[in-house]
Amino acid sequence: MKISKADIKILVDLYKSVDGLTAFMFFQRYKYGPALVFKTVEKFKKKKYIHSDDKKIYITDEGKQFVEKNRFIFSKNKFSRIPKEYLSEKIEINEPYLPNTEKISKEILILKTQGDG
Secondary structure (H helix, E strand, O other): OOOOHHHHHHHHHHHHOOOOEOHHHHHHHHOOOHHHHHHHHHHHHHOOOEEEOOOOEEEOHHHHHHHHHOOOOOOOOHHHHOOHHHOOOOOOOOOOOOOOHHHOOHHHHHHHHOOOO
16 A cells, blocks of 8 residues: 555544544645545545544544554654664763674775775
8 A cells, every 4th residue: 555645644643633633624734635635534444544424534543553553653853763673772972882893894894994094
């Protein structure tokens, strides 16, 4: 399934909403026309990520899991978006650090030892 930026914005807004949103809200915020909103809602209804009634559109628990799994929610702090599996213990400023040379490309290590100096 191909997901556009508009689809992501709609899903994230629904994820953040407390009591669902109206289709008109997406026009007010992003100037999305009714056809685009309807198309997105129908696409995600088939996947059971969204459900709607006559007035509002709501995100389901499966939809919330989909948003979290694909990391569509971003904060202003770029470091908070780093996945947990890539985080390690923080080091202090001016604290000595030895990189893990097993993970560095062999070409880089060879160039470093054969340098000009």
